[in-house]
Amino acid sequence: MVKSSVTDEHVVKTSSTVKSVEVTVQILEVLTEATGAVRVTDLARQLGMTKARVSRHLQTLTHLGLVDRAREGEGYVFGRKLLKFGRAAVYRSNIVEISRPYLTDLCQQTGHTALLATPTRGGAMVVSSVPSQFEPGIMVHPGTVLSLPSSPAARLIYYYENQKPVPPRVIDNIKKYGVDFEANARGNGLGGIAAPIFEPDGLIASTVGIILSSSLLLPEPETSLLEMVKGVAESIQAEYAEGAVSSLKP
Structure with a gap:
């Protein structure tokens, strides 16, 4: 029974990780299509998620350098590290x-x-x-x-x-x-x-x-x-x- 419990816990964690990756990709896709900075409210509405959930993901992405806060006003834009990855992907x-x-x-x-x-x-x-x-x-x-x-x-x-x-x-x-x-x-x-x-x-x-x-x-x-x-x-x-x-x- 203990072994089964550990296995179930592993499955839950794996599923949660996959879902987090999916949300990350969805956020980056919205930023890709946008012509300017995107606010948390707009991201939440487009993705059908709560502002709190989107904000948590944005905090992580900002910490990793994949997303930056807009210099003027509210909203988020592509991070410099993501642009670096993008250029490398194109040129290679x-x-x-x-x-x-x-x-x-x-x-x-x-x-x-x-x-x-x-x-x-x-x-x-x-x-x-x-x-x-x-x-x-x-x-x-x-x-x-x-x-x-x-x-x-x-x-x-x-x-x-x-x-x-x-x-x-x-x-x-x-x-x-x-x-x-x-x-x-x-x-x-x-x-x-x-x-x-x-x-x-x-x-x-x-x-x-x-x-x-x-x-x-x-x-x-x-x-x-x-x-x-x-x-x-x-x-x-x-x-x-x-x-x-x-x-x-x-």
């Missing part, structure tokens, strides 16, 4: 590792800076790049955010995340070329070409592309450049999640 992700040799090949084939970007709030974040030796002035460092509406990478991610309104020209470019492109994207004489890569479930995983002089994109880019970008995207796709495609593909 499978798709980044897979893409490295392909980015080098794309840079060598086209003579232009090649880059891989993943979805981030408001656009696309560069997570890997290979600068062209012939264009020392064109360097895009990892962590750079490419924004709407000028960046082809950001536009593709926005479109395939089914956001509205759809940036101009994206659908026409995808239908005609299988990629998106834009000249003079930031008003600096540079432009870009980007192609999508999808997760196994069809969600957008990343984009691969090149940065180059706008003069090479006007009035229309060379077909060979578009095909090289598209071909590299297809090669990465085949290795990362072969056959995956978005239902939003026109």
Whole structure:
């Protein structure tokens, strides 16, 4: 009988630990989707829990550095340690590792800076790049955010995340070329070409592309450049999640 009691106690503790982990994940998911600091009251309402219970979890997460109090006003935001984990996860992700040799090949084939970007709030974040030796002035460092509406990478991610309104020209470019492109994207004489890569479930995983002089994109880019970008995207796709495609593909 004593042995059974000990076993039951172990099961209860294990169940309680698992539940605590689930609540932690739920809290972090809410903070991920939020555009700013989230108050305890709002967290409790969204999770269907009491404020006291949510507060206890937040105290633990704050102590661990996974959550921080907002600097201004009430509420909580992602902690610096969690951001550190997130950056490490992105830069060491499978798709980044897979893409490295392909980015080098794309840079060598086209003579232009090649880059891989993943979805981030408001656009696309560069997570890997290979600068062209012939264009020392064109360097895009990892962590750079490419924004709407000028960046082809950001536009593709926005479109395939089914956001509205759809940036101009994206659908026409995808239908005609299988990629998106834009000249003079930031008003600096540079432009870009980007192609999508999808997760196994069809969600957008990343984009691969090149940065180059706008003069090479006007009035229309060379077909060979578009095909090289598209071909590299297809090669990465085949290795990362072969056959995956978005239902939003026109």
